[in-house]
Amino acid sequence: MEGPLTGIRVIDLSQYIAGPYCGRMMAGFGADVIKVEPPDGDPIRRWGPFPGSVPGPETSAFHLYLNQGKRSVTLDIETEDGRALLRELLDTADVLIESFPPGMLAGLGLGYEQLAEEFPGLLYVSVTPFGQTGPYAQYHAWEITTYALSGLMYITGEPDREPLKNGGYLGQYGAGQNAYIATLAGLWERAVSGLGQHVDVSVFEHATSVLEMTDMAYIYAGKVYPRSGNGARAAWGIYPCADGFVGVVSGPLRRWANIATLMEEPVLADDRYQQAGSQSELRDEIDALMLPWLITHEKEEIYQKAQALGLPFGYVATPADLFKNEQLQYRGFFHEIDHPVAGPLRYPSIAAHFSDGLWESQRAPLLGEHTNEVVTSLGHDEASRARLSAAGAFGAATHDVSATSGGAR
Amino acid sequence: MPLRPGQRGPLTDLVVLDCSMVWAGPYCTKLLGDLGATIIKVEANRQLDSIRGPAIPPPSSSAISLYANNDPGDDPWNRNGYFNKYNRNKLGVCMNILMPEGRAVFMELAAIADVVVENFGGGVFERMGFGYDVLRDVNEDLIFVSMPPSGNGGPEAKYVGYGVAIEQLGGIVARTGYRGDDTPMKTGINYGDPIAGMHTAGYIMTALLHRRKTGRGQYIDLSQREATINWIGESVIGYQMTGHDPGWIGNRDEYMAPSGVYRCIGDDAWIALAIGTDAEWRGLCTAIARDDLLTDYPTYERRALHHDAIDAAISAWAAQQDADHAMTILQQHGVAAGVCSDNRRVVHDPHLAARGFWPEVQHSSAGPHILAGEAWQYSRTQAAIYAAAPALGEHTDYVLREILGKSAEAIERLHEAGVLENTPESILQQRSQLGTA
Numbered sequence: 001m002e003g004p005l006t007g008i009r010v011i012d013l014s015q016y017i018a019g020p021y022c023g024r025m026m027a028g029f030g031a032d033v034i035k036v037e038p039p040d041g042d043p044i045r046r047w048g049p050f051p052g053s054v055p056g057p058e059t060s061a062f063h064l065y066l067n068q069g070k071r072s073v074t075l076d077i078e079t080e081d082g083r084a085l086l087r088e089l090l091d092t093a094d095v096l097i098e099s100f101p102p103g104m105l106a107g108l109g110l111g112y113e114q115l116a117e118e119f120p121g122l123l124y125v126s127v128t129p130f131g132q133t134g135p136y137a138q139y140h141a142w143e144i145t146t147y148a149l150s151g152l153m154y155i156t157g158e159p160d161r162e163p164l165k166n167g168g169y170l171g172q173y174g175a176g177q178n179a180y181i182a183t184l185a186g187l188w189e190r191a192v193s194g195l196g197q198h199v200d201v202s203v204f205e206h207a208t209s210v211l212e213m214t215d216m217a218y219i220y221a222g223k224v225y226p227r228s229g230n231g232a233r234a235a236w237g238i239y240p241c242a243d244g245f246v247g248v249v250s251g252p253l254r255r256w257a258n259i260a261t262l263m264e265e266p267v268l269a270d271d272r273y274q275q276a277g278s279q280s281e282l283r284d285e286i287d288a289l290m291l292p293w294l295i296t297h298e299k300e301e302i303y304q305k306a307q308a309l310g311l312p313f314g315y316v317a318t319p320a321d322l323f324k325n326e327q328l329q330y331r332g333f334f335h336e337i338d339h340p341v342a343g344p345l346r347y348p349s350i351a352a353h354f355s356d357g358l359w360e361s362q363r364a365p366l367l368g369e370h371t372n373e374v375v376t377s378l379g380h381d382e383a384s385r386a387r388l389s390a391a392g393a394f395g396a397a398t399h400d401v402s403a404t405s406g407g408a409r
Numbered sequence: 410m411p412l413r414p415g416q417r418g419p420l421t422d423l424v425v426l427d428c429s430m431v432w433a434g435p436y437c438t439k440l441l442g443d444l445g446a447t448i449i450k451v452e453a454n455r456q457l458d459s460i461r462g463p464a465i466p467p468p469s470s471s472a473i474s475l476y477a478n479n480d481p482g483d484d485p486w487n488r489n490g491y492f493n494k495y496n497r498n499k500l501g502v503c504m505n506i507l508m509p510e511g512r513a514v515f516m517e518l519a520a521i522a523d524v525v526v527e528n529f530g531g532g533v534f535e536r537m538g539f540g541y542d543v544l545r546d547v548n549e550d551l552i553f554v555s556m557p558p559s560g561n562g563g564p565e566a567k568y569v570g571y572g573v574a575i576e577q578l579g580g581i582v583a584r585t586g587y588r589g590d591d592t593p594m595k596t597g598i599n600y601g602d603p604i605a606g607m608h609t610a611g612y613i614m615t616a617l618l619h620r621r622k623t624g625r626g627q628y629i630d631l632s633q634r635e636a637t638i639n640w641i642g643e644s645v646i647g648y649q650m651t652g653h654d655p656g657w658i659g660n661r662d663e664y665m666a667p668s669g670v671y672r673c674i675g676d677d678a679w680i681a682l683a684i685g686t687d688a689e690w691r692g693l694c695t696a697i698a699r700d701d702l703l704t705d706y707p708t709y710e711r712r713a714l715h716h717d718a719i720d721a722a723i724s725a726w727a728a729q730q731d732a733d734h735a736m737t738i739l740q741q742h743g744v745a746a747g748v749c750s751d752n753r754r755v756v757h758d759p760h761l762a763a764r765g766f767w768p769e770v771q772h773s774s775a776g777p778h779i780l781a782g783e784a785w786q787y788s789r790t791q792a793a794i795y796a797a798a799p800a801l802g803e804h805t806d807y808v809l810r811e812i813l814g815k816s817a818e819a820i821e822r823l824h825e826a827g828v829l830e831n832t833p834e835s836i837l838q839q840r841s842q843l844g845t846a
Contacts, residue, residue: 004619029615047664049647049655061647112788131786136760140689140745144660144668148681149747151755153670155597157587162670163679163749165660166596167584173640177607178440178784184614185444189419189790191621198788205766206784212432212598213475214752215781216490221474225752230595236573238582238595245593247577307568314574316593318583319648319655322638330563333635334645345649348642351608351635353560355628358619 003030014099021176027069039395058341072365081393131202150207247314418445418792434528436606442498464833477775501799530557560632575601579637588659605633671727679749692742772797802831
């Protein structure tokens with residue numbers, strides 16, 4: 001399928017989550033994304049979840065998701081021949097995505113300034129924890145580090161307990177989401193100027209930028225914002241139900257009476273509760289009136305019935321719940337894709353319907369699956385490939401690139 | 410060509426007509442505006458964007474700290490930090506688009522826009538007479554974005570959703586909570602909104618590149634819930650592999666040990682760290698002078714098994730440390746440690762300051778103040794935050810004059826007809842009741 005990014009070639013040197021997520025989106029919209037991996041693979045291949053919890057480089061759920069639609073080429077860029085091949089690839093490319101510690105690629109002669117003259121049209125996208133400059137540039141970070149520094153963690157959790165990290169890797173995904181926007185904006189401008197540039201994306205700055213308004217509370221009024229747990233507002237927050245948890249959202253208050261209707265508890269419609277609104281003093285009383293109904297009903301039923309009454313309830317959806325939801329089924333959100341090692345699995349697709357289509361879900365590549373075809377396409381015949389292989393450009397000499405299957409793409 | 414002085418960035422040739430409110434939509438247009446696009450935000454004085462706050466705030470409002478200098482002033486709708494954060498760099502037009510003359514002006518704006526963004530949901534914008542089909546009649550290659558909670562069409566098309574519910578429906582909350590607790594925890598923000606905003610901005614760029622290739626516009630129907638699920642993709646795939654829900658594990662980590670926050674000297678001060686490699690572990694043991702731990706727990710497996718004992722050792726060390734000093738020492742030893750910043754510390758963070766993350770703007774009512782920047786920096790077409798959020802209707806005349814080319818007389822007629830009004834209707838009513846209108 002001809003996609004909006006068809007004709008754009010991306011060399012994706014990035015590892016783990018943020019950079020690869022950006023590359024995944026580009027691939028799904030049609031770009032030719034060549035994932036250049038070290039000989040032992042992107043380390044994300046060693047993170048699970050794995051089928052039956054048995055690790056394997058081709059079956060990491062992270063890898064299968066984040067590298068969808070890409071081609072995989074293994075190169076040892078610590079070797080001169082590996083670097084030479086990377087330059088050959090960059091000569092054919094529009095975008096480079098990388099996530100190495102600042103200065104590392106420059107140490108290999110592959111920094112932005114070093115490449116800019118040779119490849120003036122190249123958009124060089126770096127996605128790192130703290131960006132390329134500033135006092136923390138060389139600091140190490142995992143998800144919890146940038147999350148803590150951003151201010152997001154301090155406001156998550158109970159006031160009398162330790163700050164709580166949000167589950168998953170939202171800072172990483174968010175940085176990747178921003179890298180995608182920034183890369184496409186760079187391509188938009190490049191179409192006019194013909195010039196590439198360095199795009200410096202920071203996970204820390206992304207995470208700080210999503211602080212809802214606590215930064216403004218300090219900037220405008222000097223207020224230090226505490227954690228507030230699941231909230232002190234009455235009838236607003238996470239409540240238990242028969243099969244998990246639901247999100248009771250009692251606003252807008254003009255619909256308050258509908259909560260009494262929903263929960264078959266006329267007392268809840270009482271004026272004093274209605275006027276209580278977001279006041280916390282009546283929280284316990286209101287909870288006592290709501291809980292008997294909530295814990296005897298299931299989340300999907302509560303959600304559907306509440307919404308039918310115009311109440312913006314939600315529920316705490318687990319992955320199992322997501323597959324059962326009729327709206328997600330109606331929209332065809334999950335795409336089943338087969339994979340030669342991991343087998344058929346349902347993957348999240350894209351969060352929008354485009355009137356022109358545009359998105360295509362494809363599987364992740366096997367490690368080095370496309371080394372042979374890509375290197376051949378650069379004009380290296382069998383003898384040349386054998387020489388590069390013997391020189392260690394693809395990693396240990398035992399890695400027989402000529403025998404690598406081309407695979408189906 | 411940029412339509413306003415000061416606009417810089419890769420998107421200065423784009424015009425976005427922004428009919429969105431609250432957080433998700435304005436977040437999307439904030440991103441595009443910060444990249445240089447001209448954002449024309451259309452508001453109604455009959456129904457303010459709710460993040461401007463009430464036109465007449467209750468006297469003892471607990472939200473008073475959202476107002477500049479703790480003072481709602483005479484025009485609280487212009488002084489709310491929430492609104493003023495997300496609407497910087499935008500032109501503010503206030504008009505009644507349901508009146509025929511207002512509708513005509515709106516259609517003129519739609520005709521020159523590259524993109525229209527709305528987040529009314531449930532087909533409300535369409536029923537007001539501004540559906541994609543209608544706007545396409547005046548602008549054939551328009552990109553039109555609708556971003557309701559669960560998408561348009563389908564059994565839940567008309568459902569209402571706030572960010573607090575979207576983060577639950579999108580699967581984030583089911584992974585967030587203290588280890589061992591029986592109830593999950595909401596995030597500290599309403600996460601569904603910025604996630605939807607970021608997805609939408611990227612999809613708009615995608616559709617613009619598609620338009621450049623094909624000449625065709627596009628209707629983009631975003632689901633905020635699906636956007637959120639995209640950020641837990643590995644959980645969804647992993648569930649099919651393992652058959653069990655990943656649940657929540659607090660500050661621990663599936664692939665690292667130790668991982669947690671440790672209390673430091675001071676009030677509610679904490680240092681967060683995670684050990685992902687053996688080299689980092691060696692650095693930590695050296696930094697806290699506990700080489701015995703290195704001998705006892707040399708591998709990830711051993712560390713994961715004895716996490717509690719390691720936590721106790723780190724806690725004992727951290728309790729004697731200033732958090733910022735602890736971060737410096739640990740980072741010098743190659744440990745991925747960071748202070749758990751409150752909103753004051755993050756605003757004063759030395760790294761963010763050095764990166765110019767908090768530029769200052771001058772607001773017409775709130776005065777000078779700083780604003781959070783974005784996750785990206787460009788080497789050549791540096792984007793910029795160059796203007797504060799608009800006061801209600803601040804640029805109505807500017808846009809009609811400079812962008813639509815209307816004469817002073819034509820603009821005056823629209824004012825007289827009541828199409829353009831820069832004061833909230835509730836205030837006008839109050840004044841008329843007091844006889845001061």
